Amino acid sequence: DAGVTQSPTHLIKTRGQQVTLRCSPKSGHDTVSWYQQALGQGPQFIFQYYEEEERQRGNFPDRFSGHQFPNYSSELNVNALLLGDSALYLCASSRRTGAYGYTFGSGTRLTVV
């Protein structure tokens, strides 16, 4: 049973560019959350998608946006990249009902130069 799949695994972008990260949730999961993890820190919640709508949002600027597709997969978009956006971006999936824990992917390592 495939877990959460994220692509790409690594990415290098230039300051000011835009980036799209992708996530396929675990089979049977319908809710997708995104987290940003800076080096040496715990993951920070960005937002959560369910039924193709953003349901919760953390303290991140509007440069961070997302989308969920009918097959429950999701994209994270970041516009006008800053050096401080360099981090590991994690996708986590869960079931909306009866959920007791999230399944995380291995993340996308984004480096902004």
Next chain:
Amino acid sequence: DAKTTQPPSMDCAEGRAANLPCNHSTISGNEYVYWYRQIHSQGPQYIIHGLKNNETNEMASLIITEDRKSSTLILPHATLRDTAVYYCIVANFGNEKLTFGTGTRLTIIP
């Protein structure tokens, strides 16, 4: 801000029980205690959760004090593969966002 306090690091000998403490003195009545761990270069992995009773699964045991202000995660027979950062999180059951602190870096010593 995280609602939990954990020691920044701990060591444990291989084969011994690893006991990881967590303080959550402001936990509310409907919040659960969750434990996740993150092995280097991987995403966090769910370990166990509980409300007020002690819980056990194939990975670990969770002991929650009667007043629910603290808990202990127990790995009964630690192996080198248990070396990781362990996060204690309080959250409502279901799909509430997880607020991670900086966790406890557990090192298993051969």
